Amino acid sequence: MDTTDGLASLRPTDPDGATARYVFQVEVRLEPDAGGLWTDPNRVETTLYRAADEPGTSGWLFFRDTLWRGELADERYFRTAVEDELGCPVVSASFSELRTDKAYLDGLKSTIAEDLTLFNADSVSEVLRKYLGSSVHVE
Known part of the structure; x- marks a missing residue:
C-alpha cells in the first residue's frame, strides 16, 4: 500500500x-x-502528536479530510503511514483526541461557522460531533 501522498497529512x-x-x-x-x-x-x-493547523490556514481541515472519515480512519493505512514516519514496525495506531486550549477551540468553532456547507452540517456542534465525537480535550 502506497502511503507517500498520505504522509503529508500527518x-x-x-x-x-x-x-x-x-x-x-x-x-x-x-x-x-x-x-x-x-x-x-x-x-x-x-503517544504520537500532530500539531493542529490554525483554523482557516492550509491544513486546518485535517480533522474533516483525513481523520475520522478520511484515510486515517483505515487503521491498516494509518499503521503503514506511521511506520513510514517512525521507521519501525507499528502494531496498532488510533486517534485519541484533539487536545487544545479554549482560544484555539473558539477559533475553530468560529471558522467552522463561517461555512457550514464545507461539512454538510447545520451547526458547529454537529460538525464537532460528526468529526471529533467526544474526543476534544480543552486544557
Whole structure:
C-alpha cells in the first residue's frame, strides 16, 4: 500500500507555536538489527502528536479530510503511514483526541461557522460531533 501522498497529512503546515494537537496512541514493535540482541518487551505503547493547523490556514481541515472519515480512519493505512514516519514496525495506531486550549477551540468553532456547507452540517456542534465525537480535550 502506497502511503507517500498520505504522509503529508500527518505533518502540519506550521507546527511552531501550535496551541492544539491531535493525539494518537501507537504501539510499536522493536526489532534490533544486531544479532544476539533483543528487547523485552518487544512492543512499546507511546503517544504520537500532530500539531493542529490554525483554523482557516492550509491544513486546518485535517480533522474533516483525513481523520475520522478520511484515510486515517483505515487503521491498516494509518499503521503503514506511521511506520513510514517512525521507521519501525507499528502494531496498532488510533486517534485519541484533539487536545487544545479554549482560544484555539473558539477559533475553530468560529471558522467552522463561517461555512457550514464545507461539512454538510447545520451547526458547529454537529460538525464537532460528526468529526471529533467526544474526543476534544480543552486544557
